[in-house]
Each structure stands twice: as C-alpha cells, then as structure tokens.
Amino acid sequence: MGDHRKLFSISINLFSVIFLFSFTLADDAAIMNKLADSLSPTPSDWSGSNPCKWTGINxxxxxxxxxxxLxxxxxxxxxxxxxxxxxQLKTLSLQNNQISGALPSLSNLTNLQEVYLDNNNFTSVSPSFLSGLTSLQIFSISENPNLATWLIPQDLAQSGSLVTFYASKANIGGTIPDLxxxxxxxxxxxxxxxxxTGTLPSSLAGSEIQNLWLNNQVMGLSGSIDVLGSMTQLLQVWLHANGFSGAIPDLSKCTLLFDLQLRDNRFTGLVPPSLTLxxxxxxxxxxxxxxxxxVPDFPSGVEVNLGTTTNSFCNSKPGPCDPQVTALLAVAGALGYPMNLAESWEGNDPCQxxxxxxxQGINVTVINFGKQGFTGTISPAIANLTALRNLFLNDNNLSGSIPDSLTGLSQLKALDVSNNNLTGKIPQFPSGVTLKTTGNLLIGTNSSQGGGGKSDSGSNTTSPDASPSGKPNATSVSSGLIAGIVIAVVVFICVVSFVFYKCYTKKHHQKPQKGKEVVKNGIVGTMNGYAGVKSELHSHSSGDNSDIQIFEGGNVAISIQVLRQVTNNFSADNILGRGGFGVVYKGELHDGTQIAVKRMESGVMGTKGLNEFQAEIAVLTKVRHRHLVALLGFCINGNERLLVYEYMPQGTLGQHLFDSSVNEYPPLTWKQRVTIALDVARGVEYLHSLAQQSFIHRDLKPSNILLGNDMRAKVSDFGLVKNAPDGKYSVETRLAGTFGYLAPEYAATGRVTTKVDVYAFGVVLMEMITGRKALDETMPEDRSHLVTWFRRVLINKENIEKAIDSTLxxxxxxxxxxxxxxELAGHCTAREPSQRPDMGHAVNVLGPLVEQWKPSCHGEEDSYGIDIHMNLSQAILRWQSDEGTSTLMDDLYSSHTQSSIPTKPSGFSDTFNSSDCR
Structure with a gap:
C-alpha cells in the first residue's frame, strides 16, 4: 500500500509541473499575440499558435x-x-521604428540583459520601468523626443551588471542620481x-566610465567638474553647452583621454598645464x-579650439602673462576664480x-574686494604686488589664515580682513600698517608686541601713532580717546537735532500723496498693494533706524548684511523652497514682520546680466495686482542677485489640497477652490496682458517677453497669487519648469508661450477637483499621471462624480x-496649443461661478489701485495714468546704464550708499 501511495504522490507532482509549464507557455503565447495585434504592420509570418517560429523571436x-x-x-x-x-526574456530590440504610446514596465524581468528602444516615438515611461532588472547590461532609449519628462529612477541601482546606459534626447529631467x-x-x-540640472554626483569618482556624454542640457548642469580628475578610465568626455563653472581640474591621471569637449560653459581660471601633456x-x-x-600650448597633433576671443586669456598666443597679472590670477584662484573677476580681468594689463x-601709473596699489561674498582663502601671491598700499578683503566668507608673506609688502598702509571666517595667528605687521580683523571669531589671540598685534576696542588695528616698540603711548592714547569721545558726543547731538528737525518739517509740511503712507513707528506703510517692511531694511547699514522713509515699491536697495541678519545668515532652517534659479528663505524682522528672500545662485548670471536684472526690477516695481505678491526690494551682492517679497503665511495651495492631514490645514471647500482658481486666472491674465503690452527688454530676443524662455524663473519670483477674500494663501501658478506640469510642446522642444501657462493652469484645476497631485507615483500606473487619467474621465460626464475629491x-x-x-480644465490641457483658450476665457468661465459668493463691499479691491471689473486695456491705461508709467518703455530701453533704477528712493538715508549692496 505504501508503494502505491508514493507512486500516486509522484504522479500528482509530475502532473502539477506539466500543468504549470503548459500554463506558462500559454502565457508567453498570449502576450506575444497581444504584441502582434498592437504593432503595425504585423510582421508577415507572425501567425500560428507557436511564437517561437516567428521571425525575430527566439x-x-x-x-x-x-x-x-524587431x-x-x-x-x-x-x-x-x-x-x-x-x-525568460533576455533581449528586447525595438530600435529604429516609429512605435509610440507608453513604455510598459519591464520590472522584475530578472533575466533581461539587453534593451534597445532608441529612435522611436514613445510618449511616457512607467515609474517602475527599470525596477528589479538584476541582469541588465545594456539599456538604450536615446532619440525618443516625445517622452514626457521622467527621472532616472533610483531602482536602476539594482542593475549591478550595467555596462552601457544610453538615454540622449529622451527628455530626462531632474538631477543625475548618485548611484x-x-x-x-x-x-x-x-x-x-x-x-x-544640478551638479555631477560624487560617486562618479569611483566608477569605471570611459565614455561620458552630458552635453547640451536645456537648462544646463552646473557646479565644478573636479570629480573628473579621479576618473582615470576616461576616454571621451562631452560636457559642452552646459553651465559648469569654476576651474578646469587637473586631469593628469586621465592618461587615456583622447576627446575633451568643454566649450560653451562658464569655466574660469587657468587651463592646467597638465592638460597639454x-x-x-x-x-x-x-x-x-x-x-x-x-594661452595653453598644445602639441601639433591635437585639434584644439581655444576661443582666444571668447575667453579671457592674457595674450592671443602662448607665452607668460605680465607678473602683476600672474599674481592677481593666483589671488583669484584662491577665491575659486569668481565669474565677476573673469568677466572683467581681460588682457595683460591690470591697470586697464x-x-x-x-x-598708480603701471603699478597695482589698491585691491578692494570688500563686501563681494567671496569664499576661499587669502593668497600669499598678493605679496608679489610690491607696490600695493591698500588691501580690503572685509565682509566676505574667507577662511584660513592671513599669509605671513603679506608682512613683506613695504608700501602697505591698510589691510582690512574684518568680518570673515579667518583663523590662525595674526602676523606681525610693521607699525605703519592699519590692520582690521574684527568679526573673525576664531582668529588667533591678540598680541601686545609688534605693530600688528595690539587691538583697540576690538578692532585689531595698529596705526602710525604707535610707539617704535609696538607698545602704545599711554599719554597719546588717553588724550586721543578723550578727544574722540568729545567729537563723538558733538556729532551725535548734531545728528539727533537734524533728525528731529527733519521729522518735524515732514510731519507739518509734507502733503499726503495718493497711494503712499509715511513710515510710522519704524514700519513702512502699505502702498498700492505692497505690504509693509520695517524701515531697518532701508537704513540698517547706516546704523540709523530713525529716519522717516517714503516707500517707493521695490526700488529699495537692501544690504546683504541686513538680509543675512533677518534670515539667520541664510540658515537651512529658514528655507521655504528651492527653484532652478536659487533658494527662497523666510526672514523675520525685529518687529515680527515676515518676508521671503529669493537668493539666486551665483552661477546663474554673470556681471553682464546686471543691466538686465536692473531693468527687470524697473518692471517688477511697476507691476501691481491684488493677486500678485509684492516685490519689496532687491540686493546686488557681487555676482549674487536677491529679491525680497512679502511672505504668504498660510502655506501653498498644495499643502491645503494634499497635505492637510499632515500640516493640520483644514480642507478647502469648493467655494474656496473656485475663488482661488479665479484669482490665479486673473493674476496670470494680468501678466499675459503685460506681455502683450510689449514690456520687454530691447537686448533680449523677441520670444523673451515677460513670460518667456529664461525669464520664466524670474516671472515666478512674483508669480505667486493671493487668494480673495482674505489674501492669505499663496498659490503657485505652476510655470513650465515644474515637474508634472509640462505642456507637450514644452516637454518636446522647450517652446514657452502663454499657452504653456494655460496648460499649467488646467492642471491646477484638475488638482482642485480631484485633490490629487499632478504626478503621484504611489498610484497605479494608469492613474499616476493626473492629466492623462483625468482627460479619460472627461469622456463621460458620469465619471466625474467618482473623480471628485472625497472631502468635497x-x-x-x-x-x-x-x-x-x-470641462475648462480639459480645454486648457489640450495637446495642441492652438486648441487651448486664452486665460481671459478662464476668467469668463470662473467669474459667474464665484459671483454668487462675491462680497457686497468692493472697497478692498479699489484699495489696490486695480478695479478687477475693468477690462485689461482699461486697467493698463489706469495703471499708467496713476503711476506715470507711460514712459516706462523709454525707461527700459535706456536700461543699459545703472540709472534705470534710482540709486536711492525718495527720502532714502544719505548714509546708505551703493557699495552696501554690491
């Protein structure tokens, strides 16, 4: 009996294996039949039930x-x-066809080794597309320009056998992952x-990559390329047409390198001699x-394009630079070769x-790097500038020590290194040198010996009045101190008397001006829709906060020191968000007033962009609308640009729609959502109207209107929309660069028009209706992309009810x-731009829906200087009439000089000068 049972069990198991094997084979055949049905034309011999006999199938x-x-x-x-x-699939070869539609997930094909999908018309990639491909060796998806923007997935790290990864012209966004x-x-x-975008990941240093092609990114990769110096296997490097900056690193270990393309970037500094070897x-x-x-001197066998006229070489042919030029370039090198120096320091004569x-004559006598935001160290090469008299390095972020070699400068009279991060011992300078080292918390202890040590009132200064031994004369110090105190008291009394006199005369004689309020109690009043900013922003650098100011919109130059103070030195804890052009920080003034500070990265624009930036400010200060966040001021700090806005305290629309449970925000009602949508539409419509009024810079291409191309990020600086009736919500208008909001024409060709904004607005409407994000990778593949899914919902009106946010x-x-x-959202997200309505149409659709909730009092609307019930041309004319902006175009066209922005608004403190902010 036992043998019969054993035989029966074996038979059952064998039957199960055969059954499962047959079922699996049937599965393969069913999937291959689906593939045959989905391709056109179907390969001629793809018939019959056994796909193993079909052409191209193994x-x-x-x-x-x-x-x-295939x-x-x-x-x-x-x-x-x-x-x-x-x-069991190992190879998938579909290259050089016209296959379109979504790329299905290849996840968990653990035997898959080679994937060739290049030169097709695929439109989207599943987030799990490359998950679990543990045997993958070759992956190629290049030349698929119609793909919606996708990111290189972290799951790719599972493909430890990867040898080749080709994805050029495949519309990849985001950063290069550190995998x-x-x-x-x-x-x-x-x-x-x-x-x-972003920088080269550090893990490249440990890779065996031989061919690295990263050229021609739309916005451009940035940062240094120092990591290449450790990639000893490199054969070919294409980094051209990006935004890389800093110096070209030492590539002497890359002895196999035969092709190096670095053109059209922002590299500065010297070409390393090792490159020519x-x-x-x-x-x-x-x-x-x-x-x-x-000029680097390459061997005759190297085909080289140096661009001697487009770089800043000291000569047009190989040969050494002037000794002073060599010394100054070493100084710049210690600072990381800042772009503003590279753009100006051209030729072989620093006195030009x-x-x-x-x-003085042909000798460098003064270096003034004060308040430039420089980082790096102080170069000992400064000592080679033997005629140097004054060296100002104050108010930067310099580290390291003061080089001892500077004590050998026989003509040196003043050295100011205050307010940096210097450390180490203070060298012994001659008695005739005035030395300032305050604000360096970790610098060495002060010495009472020698001319370079004794500190007076914490200023670490020495002066010609010191005694020959280096010890100050007690009598001279005492008398000098007394005289100084007397003078200070007299000056203080004079200043206080003058200030009270000016306050009195202004209070009793100044006539009220429409749309302006005088600062009271140290706070700048609201004017024409601009929120108040404490007067310390105007006069902090002068040390006098008592001046009464008239606020002139965004024409307020704010010192970098003030912005550092109110943002806690741009602390990471104060970051509100990040964008392609920089980081936004929250700031708080001493009276509790909150501001938002947009700090544009130094690599974004060089000195040559200064006039364009100032011309933009001239426009932004005139832009007023009750649904746009106000620009309060600006700062130009070396190569850095900062903009200051009113802060919106109640968070973003996304937080109220998607994160209400986490952030404890109450869910928005439908009334609130429609009202917000109308405000967004009105705000964006207003911006579009400005574009149609030709508010553009003469020196920019015609497409670069206010909402165009590389100015988009600058539009987003003030493109936040305030929600009626309480004006507390900030709502991003989802401009073109935001992932998940890309209009098809922007995703494929980078074209930017007002119709791209309309598309983005349609996505915002879909978010409001569904309470879902534009791209949600936690959802099933067919529902993860909101636009694609919601447009399918719109096919049948009965489906809309199931798609509505459950909280409504x-x-x-x-x-x-x-x-x-x-229905409006569907029209706005039409694939063809010509089929999308103008933003005015959105206003017309949403207006009647909000009309039933409109408050009976319109006083608030009128107080902003804009009657939203006017048509746009009437609003523009009224704006120009009220603000005298009919000549704004002439002002912009003459903006190639710094006078396009008033150096000081009316009533601005005379002690606040331009150097405080540059």
Whole structure:
C-alpha cells in the first residue's frame, strides 16, 4: 500500500509541473499575440499558435521566449502593458521604428540583459520601468523626443551588471542620481540633450566610465567638474553647452583621454598645464568660456579650439602673462576664480579697467574686494604686488589664515580682513600698517608686541601713532580717546537735532500723496498693494533706524548684511523652497514682520546680466495686482542677485489640497477652490496682458517677453497669487519648469508661450477637483499621471462624480459647478496649443461661478489701485495714468546704464550708499 501511495504522490507532482509549464507557455503565447495585434504592420509570418517560429523571436529549449528582435522594421503602434510577464526574456530590440504610446514596465524581468528602444516615438515611461532588472547590461532609449519628462529612477541601482546606459534626447529631467557606486562595470553613460540640472554626483569618482556624454542640457548642469580628475578610465568626455563653472581640474591621471569637449560653459581660471601633456589627447574644445591666464600650448597633433576671443586669456598666443597679472590670477584662484573677476580681468594689463583694482601709473596699489561674498582663502601671491598700499578683503566668507608673506609688502598702509571666517595667528605687521580683523571669531589671540598685534576696542588695528616698540603711548592714547569721545558726543547731538528737525518739517509740511503712507513707528506703510517692511531694511547699514522713509515699491536697495541678519545668515532652517534659479528663505524682522528672500545662485548670471536684472526690477516695481505678491526690494551682492517679497503665511495651495492631514490645514471647500482658481486666472491674465503690452527688454530676443524662455524663473519670483477674500494663501501658478506640469510642446522642444501657462493652469484645476497631485507615483500606473487619467474621465460626464475629491461631498448645485470647471480644465490641457483658450476665457468661465459668493463691499479691491471689473486695456491705461508709467518703455530701453533704477528712493538715508549692496 505504501508503494502505491508514493507512486500516486509522484504522479500528482509530475502532473502539477506539466500543468504549470503548459500554463506558462500559454502565457508567453498570449502576450506575444497581444504584441502582434498592437504593432503595425504585423510582421508577415507572425501567425500560428507557436511564437517561437516567428521571425525575430527566439525561444529556449522549453519554448519560453528569450529574445524579441524587431530593429528597423518600420513598425508603428504600441506595446502591450504586460510585456514584463515574459519572464525568460533576455533581449528586447525595438530600435529604429516609429512605435509610440507608453513604455510598459519591464520590472522584475530578472533575466533581461539587453534593451534597445532608441529612435522611436514613445510618449511616457512607467515609474517602475527599470525596477528589479538584476541582469541588465545594456539599456538604450536615446532619440525618443516625445517622452514626457521622467527621472532616472533610483531602482536602476539594482542593475549591478550595467555596462552601457544610453538615454540622449529622451527628455530626462531632474538631477543625475548618485548611484555610480552600484555599477562596477559601467563604461558608457550618454545623457546628452535632456533637461538635467544640478551638479555631477560624487560617486562618479569611483566608477569605471570611459565614455561620458552630458552635453547640451536645456537648462544646463552646473557646479565644478573636479570629480573628473579621479576618473582615470576616461576616454571621451562631452560636457559642452552646459553651465559648469569654476576651474578646469587637473586631469593628469586621465592618461587615456583622447576627446575633451568643454566649450560653451562658464569655466574660469587657468587651463592646467597638465592638460597639454595628456599623451592620448587628440581633440579638445574650450571656446566660449571665461578662461584666464596664458594661452595653453598644445602639441601639433591635437585639434584644439581655444576661443582666444571668447575667453579671457592674457595674450592671443602662448607665452607668460605680465607678473602683476600672474599674481592677481593666483589671488583669484584662491577665491575659486569668481565669474565677476573673469568677466572683467581681460588682457595683460591690470591697470586697464580691471574691476576692484586701482593703479598708480603701471603699478597695482589698491585691491578692494570688500563686501563681494567671496569664499576661499587669502593668497600669499598678493605679496608679489610690491607696490600695493591698500588691501580690503572685509565682509566676505574667507577662511584660513592671513599669509605671513603679506608682512613683506613695504608700501602697505591698510589691510582690512574684518568680518570673515579667518583663523590662525595674526602676523606681525610693521607699525605703519592699519590692520582690521574684527568679526573673525576664531582668529588667533591678540598680541601686545609688534605693530600688528595690539587691538583697540576690538578692532585689531595698529596705526602710525604707535610707539617704535609696538607698545602704545599711554599719554597719546588717553588724550586721543578723550578727544574722540568729545567729537563723538558733538556729532551725535548734531545728528539727533537734524533728525528731529527733519521729522518735524515732514510731519507739518509734507502733503499726503495718493497711494503712499509715511513710515510710522519704524514700519513702512502699505502702498498700492505692497505690504509693509520695517524701515531697518532701508537704513540698517547706516546704523540709523530713525529716519522717516517714503516707500517707493521695490526700488529699495537692501544690504546683504541686513538680509543675512533677518534670515539667520541664510540658515537651512529658514528655507521655504528651492527653484532652478536659487533658494527662497523666510526672514523675520525685529518687529515680527515676515518676508521671503529669493537668493539666486551665483552661477546663474554673470556681471553682464546686471543691466538686465536692473531693468527687470524697473518692471517688477511697476507691476501691481491684488493677486500678485509684492516685490519689496532687491540686493546686488557681487555676482549674487536677491529679491525680497512679502511672505504668504498660510502655506501653498498644495499643502491645503494634499497635505492637510499632515500640516493640520483644514480642507478647502469648493467655494474656496473656485475663488482661488479665479484669482490665479486673473493674476496670470494680468501678466499675459503685460506681455502683450510689449514690456520687454530691447537686448533680449523677441520670444523673451515677460513670460518667456529664461525669464520664466524670474516671472515666478512674483508669480505667486493671493487668494480673495482674505489674501492669505499663496498659490503657485505652476510655470513650465515644474515637474508634472509640462505642456507637450514644452516637454518636446522647450517652446514657452502663454499657452504653456494655460496648460499649467488646467492642471491646477484638475488638482482642485480631484485633490490629487499632478504626478503621484504611489498610484497605479494608469492613474499616476493626473492629466492623462483625468482627460479619460472627461469622456463621460458620469465619471466625474467618482473623480471628485472625497472631502468635497458636493450637492447638485455644486456638482454642476464642478463639471463646468472640469470641462475648462480639459480645454486648457489640450495637446495642441492652438486648441487651448486664452486665460481671459478662464476668467469668463470662473467669474459667474464665484459671483454668487462675491462680497457686497468692493472697497478692498479699489484699495489696490486695480478695479478687477475693468477690462485689461482699461486697467493698463489706469495703471499708467496713476503711476506715470507711460514712459516706462523709454525707461527700459535706456536700461543699459545703472540709472534705470534710482540709486536711492525718495527720502532714502544719505548714509546708505551703493557699495552696501554690491
């Protein structure tokens, strides 16, 4: 009996294996039949029940599909969604066809080794597309320009056997992930012609990459390329047409490198001599940078484009620079070769209009780097400028110590290194040198010996009045101190008397001006819709906060010291958000007034962009609308640009829609959502109207109107919309660069028009209706992209009810309103720009829906200087009439000088000068 039972069990198990095997084979055949049905034209011999006999299909001995090879077959159509059920698939070759639609997930195809999808018309990528591909060696998806923006997934780290990754012209966004420690065999990485941003990941240093193509990113990769110096296996490097900056690193260890493309970036500093000695190098491009120093001398066998007219070399041919130029470039090198120095320090004579340099005759006598935001160290090479008399390095972020070599400058009279981060011992300077070192908390202890040590009132100064021994004369110090106190008291009394006199005369004689309020109790009053800013922003650097100011909108130059103070030195704890052009910080003044400070990164724009920036300020200060956040002021600090706005305390629309449970925000009612949507539409419509009024810079391309191209990020600076009736919510208008809001034409070709904004607005409407984010990777694949899913919902009006945010629970009247807004959202997100309405249409649709909730009093609207019930042309004319802006275009066209922005608003403190902010 036992033998019979054992035989029966074996039979059952064998039957189960055969059954499962047959079922799996049937699965492969079913999926291959779906593939045949979805492709057009179907390959001629793809018939019959056994796909292993079809052309281009290979199977293993058990009949499982292992390879699909359909390259260059002129195929169109799409791919089935369950392609990843071909679990034995090793090779997928579909390149050089016209296959379109979504790319199905290949997740968990653990046997898949090679994927060729390049040169097709795919439109989207699943977030889990490359998950679990543990055997993947070659992946190629280049030349798929119609793909919606996607990110290189972190899941790719699971593909530890990866050798080749090609994804050029595949519309990849975001940053390059720091995954390269996971790929010990990776040799080729090609990501050209995408929209990657950020810096090169540090893990590249440990990789075995030989071919690195990152050229021609839309916005441009940035930062240094120092990591290349550790990539000893490099053969070919294409980094051209980006925004890389800093110096070219020492590549002497990259002895296999034969092709180096660095043109059209923002490189500064000297070309390292080691670059000319690389034994394999045959091709190099360096033009259209700001490289400095001697012209590099490459061997005759190297094809090189130096761009001697587009860089800042000291001569047009190889050879040493003037000794003073060499010394100054070493000084710049210790600071990291700042861009503003590279743009000015051209030629071989530093006495020919070099910025921050003053000469007497042919000798450099003054270096004034004060308040430039420089980082780095103080170069000992300064000692080679033997005629130097004054050296000002104050109010920067310099570290390290004061070089001892500076004590040998026989002509030196003044050295100011105050307010840095210097450390170490203070050198012994001669008695005739005035030395200032205050504000360096970690600098060495003060010495009572020698001329360089004794500190007076914490200022660490020495003066010619010191005794020969270096010890101050007690009598002279005492008498000098008494005299100084007497003078200070007299000056103080005079100043106080003058201030009281000015306050009295202003109070009794100044006539009220429309739309302006005098500052009271140290606070700047609200004017024409601009929120108040404490007067310390106007006069802090002068040390006098008692001046009564008249606030002139955003024409307020604010010192970098004040902005550092109110943002706690730009603390990471104060970061409100990050954008492509910089970081936004929250600031709080001493009276509790909150502001938002947009700090544009130093690599974004150089000195040559100063006039454009100032012309923008001239426009932004005139832009007024009750739904736009006000620009309060600006700061130009060296190569840095900062803008100050009123702060919106109640968070963003996204926080109220998506994060209400986490952030304890109450969910928005439908009434609130529609009202916000109308305010957004009115705000954006107003911006579009300004664009139509030709508020553009003459020196920019015609497409770069106020809402155009590289000025988009600058528009977003003030493109926050305030919600009626309480004006407390800030709502991002979701401009083109925001991931998940890309209009098709922007995603494929980078074109930016007002219709891109309309598309983005349609996405915001969908978010308001559904309470869902534009891109939600936690949702199933067919529902993760809001626009694609919601447009399918709109096909049948009965489906809308199921898509509505569950917190709304609409009644019949509200449901009809939601349907109208849903229809508008569909029109706004039409694929073809010509099929999308203008923003004015959105205002017309939403206006009647809000009309039933409109407050009976319109006083608040009128107080902003804009009657939103006027048509736009009437509003523009009224604005120009009230503000005298009919000549604004002439002002802009003459903005090539700094006079396009008043250096001081009316009533501005005379002691606050331009150097405080530059």
């Amino acid at each position: 199977c293993d001995s058990s009949g499982r599909v292992t390879s699909i090879s 390259a260059s077959k002129s195929l169109s159509g799409s791919l089935p969604t369950d392609l990843n059920q071909l679990t 390269f420690g996971s790929f010990p065999n990776l040799q080729s990485l090609r990501l050209s012609y995408n929209n990657l 690389l034994p394999k190098l045959v091709n190099v491009t360096l033009q259209n940078n700001k490289l400095q120093g001697p 209009s070099w910025v921050f340099i003053t000469c 629970n609409p009644v019949d009247e509200t449901y009809e309103s939601i349907c109208k807004v849903a």
